[in-house]
Amino acid sequence: MQQGMTIGRLAKAAGVNVETIRYYQRRGLVSEPHKPQGGQRRYPPGAVERIAFIRRAQQLGFSLAEVKDLLQHTDGRNHRETRRIAERKHASLELHIAQLTRMRKSLKTLIQRSIKAGGKGFCPIIAELEGR
Numbered sequence: 001m002q003q004g005m006t007i008g009r010l011a012k013a014a015g016v017n018v019e020t021i022r023y024y025q026r027r028g029l030v031s032e033p034h035k036p037q038g039g040q041r042r043y044p045p046g047a048v049e050r051i052a053f054i055r056r057a058q059q060l061g062f063s064l065a066e067v068k069d070l071l072q073h074t075d076g077r078n079h080r081e082t083r084r085i086a087e088r089k090h091a092s093l094e095l096h097i098a099q100l101t102r103m104r105k106s107l108k109t110l111i112q113r114s115i116k117a118g119g120k121g122f123c124p125i126i127a128e129l130e131g132r
Helices: 007-014 018-026 046-059 064-071 079-117 124-129
Strands: none
Touching (some): 007 018, 018 046, 064 079
């Protein structure tokens, strides 16, 4: 009897589609098992957990390149390096949040200007976008 799961069963067990697994393989996140002559590739039991790890990391905002770095430390021993990866992601998120906050404030100001204009004259939103 063959051990492991086919890609279809793996996808179902991991809650992803087959193309996601193939994409992860192309990115080097999930290894592609050997295909026996006349048979199907069989994924080891740990493949479901690996895909779950990838998905949880993505939910925290890690890119697939960062996930690949994290996967090198799944033995859990290199606290310093995994912390560095997480700290870089945190700093990146803080910067992104600051940028989004500025964008939100600017848009709110433009919307208020548009409301004040009451539909008269040139639209302040378009004027801003045109650099007037």
